[in-house]
Amino acid sequence: MQMDKTKLQHAATEGSRRVQEAFGKLSKTKVTANVTEIQSISDDTIIEKFKKHGEQAVVAFAQLISGMEGFALFVMSREQALLFIDLMNDQPVGSTGIMKDLDRSMIKETLNILSNAYLVSIAKEFQSEVMIGPPLMVTSTRMKSIASDLSNKPTAEHSVLLDTSLVLNEQHLDLSLYLVFDPSLLETLQQES
């Protein structure tokens, strides 16, 4: 079962606006945000997409804790993560070589911001409220384990992938946000919409 594409697109547009506003407050540079692609995807697709991100990917994970069941996964390549850290700290590109705890904290907060922006927008389209739990950094091994768990569930389109392009200080960043919802909850949302 797919989520209504029109509603998803509305949510993506509204979510991008929230993301742009949020990062504009946090960063010292001008920010634009656009969702380049939003789609409902199946378990098979999400597993394939996870695999493409590779071993060095930076992954943050947060459980949805209220309103909707599921979780959010934020993935970016290590190179993009280091670039992101430099841009947010208004440092020359290439300054960050090794991520420190504060950098990881910023990445986790980015998951919070992105997830909240899009989840709130999606929840509003389906007239619900949603809260996201504390984010964690996960290893790529854990990410593959999550993908493996998904492969054991009945095939259904119960995930939403938002590929987001952020431009900070004229530098392009490509971020992937996966929102994985419980399929039974999705049916409830469809019935109530």
Next chain:
Amino acid sequence: MAKDQLILLTDDSAFMRGVLKNILTEAGHTQFLEASNGKEALEIIKANSPALVLLDVIMPEMGGMDVLKEVGSTTNIVMVTAVGQDTTTEEAKSLGAKGYIVKPFEKAQVLEAVNAVLGE
């Protein structure tokens, strides 16, 4: 003076605690303690009686609402919420929260909420 009063910053994100601290430091505040979860916050509140607690809602081990339930009636607490947590902010008010600020922060919103409690 209001700006010498102790402020406890409670958020599991070191990054967000830093953002808050920078905003408040630029505004002249000088006394801070930090906590990364509700349990730590309660220990600090009981030991140090801060003039104001900025308290994140969602944290591991113990969240902000549980802290509020314990000390909301005796401690000045401003909740730190995320976008879309309208039900939470209503509940927080009923438990004694003096206000709320929404992440990511507008500097003016933070200072307005802090000044409303500390009396600047």
